Amino acid sequence: MRAALTIAKREVRSYFVSPIAYVLLVAWVYITGLSFYLLVTWFATNPSTGGSNNPLTMFFGQTVLFWIPLLLFAPVMTMRLFAAERASNTLEPLMTAPVSELSIVLGKYLASLVFWVVLWIPTLLYVWIVSRYGDIDLGVVAASYLGVFGVGLWYMAWGMLASAVASNQVVAAVLGFFVLGAFFVLGIAEFVHYDLTREILGYLSVWSHMADFSKGVVDSRYLVFDLTMATLGVYLTVQVLSWRRISG
């Protein structure tokens, strides 16, 4: 697994020498800043809506301003992982080095998770702002970030899978967007269903997932789901690489 770390290190470095990382980060800070500003002003002008909600719980996953950019950004964050290497043929030296497919996939996956974590660092600013003007429960904040990390675990894995399947970066991003988007839509379909269907869809729903975590409710079922999906994404990416050795 040392090879995975070596690959992750190089991958992280190449993330941050590419302009795309900075474009994404700036856009992300702008959009989340806007979202946070709107939430704060809304709570300020509608003080009666308090209850268990505050700008931070709303911020973490309960507005479209959170999910729509994320659904667009996640595939862009992962699109280069394999598709760029295939396009520039650098996949060949990588895959003829004495390392396993699993090491390669885990290395790249790890790098994408690092990027995911970096993406959330600026949002700590909003936590800090809220903490200055009101009470915040650090446990709830920690749970929110745990939820976000859980979503990242499988968003990055499936984005990576899209990158391994696609022939170039653009296709990888579009494919990743459709796959994650399909899960998202399937998830929010819980609101128009009842009984068992609702329960199953709710289990898939990143919206409900984050609704729980942002209130400080750490539901282990969601974490099991995240880990299962992440493992499946990694496993399928390894299969795609192996299959490409056979199919050429």
Next chain:
Amino acid sequence: MGRSLSIACAPFSGGIVVARGTTTVYKPAQEDTVLEVADLTKNYGSRRAVDAISFRVRKGEIVGFLGPNGAGKSTTLRMITGFLAPSAGRIRVGEVDAVRDPIGARRQIGYMPEGVPLYPEMRVHEYLRYRGELKGIRGRGAIDAALERSLRSAQVEDVRDRIIGQLSKGYRQRVGLADALLADPPLLILDEPTSGLDPNQIRAIRALVRGFAGDKTILLSTHILPEVEALCGRVLIVHKGRLVGEGAPGELRGGRGGVRLLGRGELDSYRAVLEPFDASVKLRREGELVAAELHLEADDAVEEVFRAVAKAGLVLRELRPFKTSLEDVFAALTTDESERSGQSSGEEE
């Protein structure tokens, strides 16, 4: 065209395996065999890119893998290096079965893929350090030592701090070579190491490769014939996924050649004298003179020709021996019957 035609018709002899349409059966691997490939086959869907290729490379050899573009050279090399999985056949690198233990096999191979893909954003020493770690060189000291050694061997010490994307193609090629040399593997596989380089860069790369001779075993692919003559002790000629010829460059030429002569006299008297040497001698009038071209089996037969012509009382103005070039052999082996008879189907693989 005429020359290659007659060579195609001439049977090969003396230590050359012509494997067109046959499966070569090999004896068990000998101790000094670094690479053994047996009945290696690769299908892409219904298309067969590599068709039952078998060969062996001994320790210290420089073997040229020669063929027109699309002959299956890269596919074969990619199977040996594990980038592609074979559809059938066996590959043995040293003592390791490369199909069963591809990672073990890759440890013994330094591979430079076609076009030398590198990460343009990295610096040369960063890249090589990364590759060293990837190749399992453990410890900073060991990586530094390997880095210095390979920078020196590939003569890229002066660009070690440069960004790869800003290097010339010749330097990039040498960085690829440095990468192949990093883990000090016994077998180097170089896919078209000089393609796209200018003559000076080509000379530099060839000198480097020649310098590795003896120490390393090298399998390199090329479609450039002088390269093979300049570098390789042995040539494997592939065409349409099959091994169509194998031997030392000299052997492949077969020492065969011929003689062109120009002399005074009657065309028919020349025919009478020369036909015993080569039944298919070509004769034509050139003004007052007769020009003839004939192929000879042995080098010293040129003297016999001179003696015979003189004995017949014919006066020679010019007698010029020539050697069949490897180019002719290559053309003969890698041109289809239909193309040779001028009815090219226009289908390029």
